[in-house]
Amino acid sequence: MSSTVVSSLYVVCSDAAGIAGNIFAFVLFLSPIPTFRRIIRNESTEMFSGMPYIYALLNCLICLWYGMPLVSPGIILVATVNSIGAIFQLIYISVFVVYGEKPMKLKMLGLLISVFATFVSIVFVSMRFLDSPSRQLFIGYLSVASLISMFASPLIRIKLVIKTRCVEYMPFSLSLATFLMSLAFFVYGMFKHDAFIYVPNGIGTGLGTLQLALYAYFNDASQEELKHPLIDP
Numbered sequence: 001m002s003s004t005v006v007s008s009l010y011v012v013c014s015d016a017a018g019i020a021g022n023i024f025a026f027v028l029f030l031s032p033i034p035t036f037r038r039i040i041r042n043e044s045t046e047m048f049s050g051m052p053y054i055y056a057l058l059n060c061l062i063c064l065w066y067g068m069p070l071v072s073p074g075i076i077l078v079a080t081v082n083s084i085g086a087i088f089q090l091i092y093i094s095v096f097v098v099y100g101e102k103p104m105k106l107k108m109l110g111l112l113i114s115v116f117a118t119f120v121s122i123v124f125v126s127m128r129f130l131d132s133p134s135r136q137l138f139i140g141y142l143s144v145a146s147l148i149s150m151f152a153s154p155l156i157r158i159k160l161v162i163k164t165r166c167v168e169y170m171p172f173s174l175s176l177a178t179f180l181m182s183l184a185f186f187v188y189g190m191f192k193h194d195a196f197i198y199v200p201n202g203i204g205t206g207l208g209t210l211q212l213a214l215y216a217y218f219n220d221a222s223q224e225e226l227k228h229p230l231i232d233p
Contacts, residue, residue, distance in 0.1 A: 014191035018077030021184035025081045027177045029088040036095050043099055050096040050104070052153065054111045057089035059146040061119040066143040066196065071126070072136050075192055078185075140196035147200035154178065154207045158214060167218050175215055179208025 032053075039045050060082040065071060067078030096108045122142065126135045157170045182204030189197025 010191065014188060015077070017184050017188040017191060018075075021181055021188055022077060022081045022084070024177050024181035024184055026084060028174070028181060029085055031174055031177070032092060036092060039095055039099050045096055045100045045104060048096075050093060050100070050108050050111075053089050053092045053096070054108070054115060055150065057086060057093065057112075058115045058118065059150055060085040060089060061115070062122065062139070062146045063143045065119070065123060065126075066136075066139045070135075071139050072194070072196075075188075075194060075197070077188065078197065144196055144200050148203065151203065151207060154211060158207070158211060161211075161214050161218060165218055167215050170211060170215060172212075172215055175208060175211040179205065179212055182208050 035048060039048065064079050064082035064086060067075050067080075067082060069076070072078070093108055093112055097105050097112075100108060122139070126138055130138055161167055161170050182201045186198050186201040186205050189195070189199075189201060
């Protein structure tokens with residue numbers, strides 16, 4: 001097999017992994033829709049918090065900048081997935097601004113301005129004071145720190161499932177999509193030889209695997225309990 005064929009196959013596999021990661025991420029971005037349907041239907045944010053969407057927006061913007069050719073040439077699929085993610089987070093935050101009480105509106109608007117101010121500052125510093133290799137390192141470390149901070153949510157779900165021995169708080173579809181997205185981008189990062197992609201997504205793959213294992217274990221345990229009568233005859 002010629003080196004040209006091997007190189008072409010390598011590129012195809014790399015792009016396939018990146019595209020798969022984009023698809024699975026899109027599924028994750030859609031997952032909060034039932035919550036926002038309820039908010040719009042009731043015209044109230046009730047007790048829902050908008051903070052996860054603020055954090056997610058900042059994470060998407062940082063990772064979007066890391067995937068841009070000005071920072072990291074050749075990984076445009078990282079930029080595409082995070083640009084889509086940023087749009088979804090903006091829509092979700094807008095719902096909180098529209099339907100929240102006045103204190104909630106002001107809080108969300110203030111945080112939104114802070115997120116964009118932080119992002120603009122990061123872009124300015126990286127372009128004004130850093131050369132290309134230093135820029136990639138600076139934004140890469142920021143993206144890894146941001147991605148790892150996003151793992152707090154699955155860790156909380158894992159702790160809750162172990163404590164309650166119930167998988168109600170950890171939907172199977174969400175756990176599966178998280179695992180597949182992390183695995184796809186882990187493979188994509190390995191193909192691209194980019195530790196800033198494969199390290200955090202390797203951690204995400206491990207957490208996704210743990211969630212699926214816990215789901216299988218506690219779901220089977222629940223089914224086994226249902227087989228036994230609550231009161232012995």
